Each structure stands twice: as structure tokens, then as C-alpha cells.
Amino acid sequence: MSKLIDISLDQWDASGSATQQAAALQALEDGQVLLLPRLGFSLHPEEHGLLNGAAGNASGAKNISWEPVRGVRGQGDACDAALLAALMQRYARQTRSLLAGLLPSYQAHLQQGKGSFRPVEIAGRVTSWRKDDTRLHIDSFPSSPTQGRRILRVFTNIHPRDAPRVWKLGPPFEQVAQHFLPVAQRPQPVLAALLQWLHVTKSRRTAYDHYMLQLHDAMKADLAYQAQVEQHTHAFAPGQTWIIFSDAVSHAALRGQHALEQTWLLPVRAMAAPDKSPLAILERQLQRPLA
Template sequence: MNSGRDPVTEAGPVRGPRPDLADALERGEIVFFPVCPVELPPHEDLERLRSELPRQLRAKNVSYHPESRRLRGVASRGGLRDAVLDTLTAHGARVRAFLRECMPALTEGWTVGTTSFRPIQERGRGLSAHASNELIHFDAGAYGATDGDRILRFFVNVNPEEDRVWCTKGTFPDVFARYGREAGVANGGALGRGPVDRLRGRLLRAVAKAGLGEAVLADSSPYDRLMRRFHNYMKDTPSFQERDETWREIRFPPFSAWMVLTDMVSHASVSGQHALVDTYILRLAACRHPELAPINILRGGPPPGARGPNITGAGQR
């Protein structure tokens, strides 16, 4: 993120295909919408999520899993659970339609992941380091094995009063150039699957087809394990988390939205409560700039001129 200028750039309303937004994501930019471009759930449904779910939480977040058509993370049964399920499935469908419309090429062949609601204040949650959103990291293994495909997340701050606050220390090429060797990921070796990984993948896909859809989330690959090592190094290393010249804060106001490749942009959610989050796995083959993808950075080493992320605005009030 270049210092000395406003990191938020308005790009106008989104109507129809916008390949520039796909390119911005691949370059490691955060595409920001001052007003969410997707119709939000009705006020009463949002109020139910904000007021009732925190008392019924069984996990870090509440998530709808489309591969099994199940809602995870809610303790209660009956009315509340059914209402939350309806709210999340409807919101997820609207986000998918929007992304397909504005980025048809990048979303070709994607895997649709969870639609989640994050009901708890991020600041001071007291989670373990590896589970904490407050520590800067790259996402790894967000939806099972990616094998080098990209992790896209679409966020909406549905808190009516409070900003959601992130911080970042740069994009993958930049962070890898500075810390890859110390983290033990600079010489990753072969990143393709060997016989054991291929066998595990086939078995898990068979189990998923037999009815246990979430079995695919247990899959892994050499690339995903290397990214998890980098993720854990970042969260486990206090010196990495310190503020320096690369550290930047980003504030997302109420009812704004943003999308980002979270395997590309280092990030932490340092404060904020009540956010909707949709996760997708984008095919590397659908990318126009595959040379910028982490798997190819790991294979070839950091490119010259690595830089931090920009924020590209893609909407207006």
C-alpha cells in the first residue's frame, strides 16, 4: 500500500462485467465498495443475527456449508436456526450472482464455499494464536485443499454503528521476499501432489459423494501445507506482528463491503463486530495473472519490485 496518497480509490458503480476488478484482485488490491453493491438481508433478519446469535454460538463463526447444506456453529434448534439458515443462504445467492455478473471469467469453474456470519467483537476474543483473526496472516486451507487455486472472500460490515478495522503488512510477494526464508518456506520443493496426497484426495471425494460433503475440507496438498506453515509463522512470531513501515490500517464503515484474495493480501481483523463473509476458491487457470499467485511465487522466488496492497474502490454513495 503506497504511502502518501489516499488508499481508497472510487471506481464508480458496478454494472455488468468489470475485468478491471478481477485484475485488481490478482494484483493484491482490496476492492472496496463504500455502499454494499448486493442487496442486504432485511433489517429484522440482520437484527436477529446481531442480537440472538452471540448467545447461541458454538464455534468461532456461524457458517452455512453448501457442500452438505448444513448450518454450523449454532447451538439452538428450531426457529432461530431455520431463520439464520434462510438468511445466510439467500445472502450467499445474491453475492454469487453479483460476482458472476461483474467477474464472469474469474469465477468460471469456481468452488462456492461457506457463507458465514461473525457475531463476536474481534478485539480481545482471547483465541489461540492460530485461530485469532487479530494477528496478521495469509489465509491457508480456508476450504480444504486449494492446490494453488485462489481464495476469494467477500465481506460486508453489517454493524450499523462501528467500523470494521483491518491491518496489513503487504502482499504475498512482498512478505515472502522479506520473511520467506526465516519462515522456512523459501525452498518449498515440489508443490504438486504425490501418490499419498492423490490417494487421500480420491478417498475424500468418494466419501463426499457418498453423502458426507464436508469430507472434502479434510483434504490437503504440499502447497497448502506450506502456506499453513507461513500462516503459523506469521501468527507465532511477535516481531512479525510489530508495527513498522509496512503496517497499514484500513477502516470499513457500516454497510460497506470489500473483496480480496486473502491468500494474496496479509490481513488481520483487529476490531469490529457483525460481518457477513462469503468464501470462494477461484481456479488458477481462470486467472489472467497466474505469475502473481502465491504458488508460482513459491516456485520461482519473489519477483523484483514487490509492493504492498492498494485499495481499489468499486462503488459510490
């Protein structure tokens, strides 16, 4: 069962003590959630309007995503894209400095992924089962293969009043893989090549990415499993930040509104214990190389 450990840093640019750094590294790689209960994200005065529905999302997308080169995508017309991009850039910088102070051995290896602003209430959101994050899942991105790299995500609840972001945490990756690999379809290299050629995927979907997507989908599709598997609920209050390897910590987001998230990718070799990666676990269970 995934657990949370508290880290008492309250500044984005603070350095953890050697003890905090060692505890954070081990907990994270063991599939726990690092909770920073006193680390919030401050909005500038002109940014408060973004939480008043100005960032309404005409496309029906659940999140507004941001990348340094492409800028923001998915925002409604009423939303000031430049304002949002500046906010996302600041959040990305602050998460990088937090990771540097807490997990210094990762710093030189982190690759910046997408960020997101999440202004839409989760509860009652209408979506397909595959996109339904209220169901327990491990993260795997259909169009952005990681090719084995870890998905390290930082979230902050920025709700202006008191609404928590409520998550469920489920069984560890090893157990999820044991349950669903036996029914997983085998990868088809020709299909992976076609998807890349058609630009459905941004790079080659490796056998690793294929199996991660299979686990993501099989887990969300299995309502009996969702109901009976061990899980516990945790509420992240406004003004709190949390960090997880979301490719290995099974999770679901039940309710909440207004969060920021920044994704970082980490090569497996940069881990203190690469044998704890989903790549190594899948390779052991399938008894073949996947990356």
C-alpha cells in the same frame, strides 16, 4: 503495500462497465482490496433479531459457518438455524451475481466455498495465537486444502448502527514469502496422507497447502515482525462490501461486529495473470513445482 480501489456499484446484480471490470480484475490480481462503499446487504424484518445476540455462540467459535449441503454450524441454541441458512443462501447468491457483473472472466470457474455470519465482537475475543485474526496473516485453511486454488472472499459489514470493521493491511505476498520461506519446514507427504486418512483434512494437503500454512503460522507467531512490518489501518463502515484474494493480501481484523463473508475458490488457470498467484510465486521462490 495493499491498497483499496473504489468501485461505485450499489446493486448486487449490477454489471460493471468494461473499464470497471478491467480495473477490478487487475487490482484484485495485484493484491489490492476492491471496496464497494455503497453496496450494503439488506436484512428482512424477521432477520434483525439475529444481530441482537440471538445468534450467540455457545461453542465459543468466532464465526457461524454455512455450506449449502451441511447448513449452518456453530450457532447457539437460541438462534433460528433455518432463518440464518436462508440469509446465508441469499448472501451467497448475491455475492455470486456481484462477481459475475464485476469479474465476468471468473464466472464459469468459481467454486462455492463456505460462508460465514460473524456476530461476535472481534476486539477482546479470547483465542489461540493461531486462530487470532487480529494478527497479520494470509489465509490458509488447515482442514480444507485448496491445492493451489485462489481464495476469493466477499465481506459485508452489516452492523445495525455505526460500528466499522477495522482491518490492517500488510505487505504483499511476495515479500511475506521471501521473509518466511527460508525458515519454513519441508512438507512430509506421509503426514499429508495420514491427515487425509484420519479425515483431519478434507482432501490431500499438497506441498502448496503445506507452505501456505507455514506462512500463515510463521507470520502470526512472529510478534516482532507484526510490530515492525509496513501496515496500514482501514475502517469498513456498515453498508460497505469488500472483495479480496485473502490468500495473498496480508490482513488482520482488529475490531467490529456483525459481518457476512462468502468464500469462492478459483483455479489459478482462470486468472488473467496466473503468474501472480501465490502458487506461481512460491514455485518461483522454491524453484520446484508444488501443486
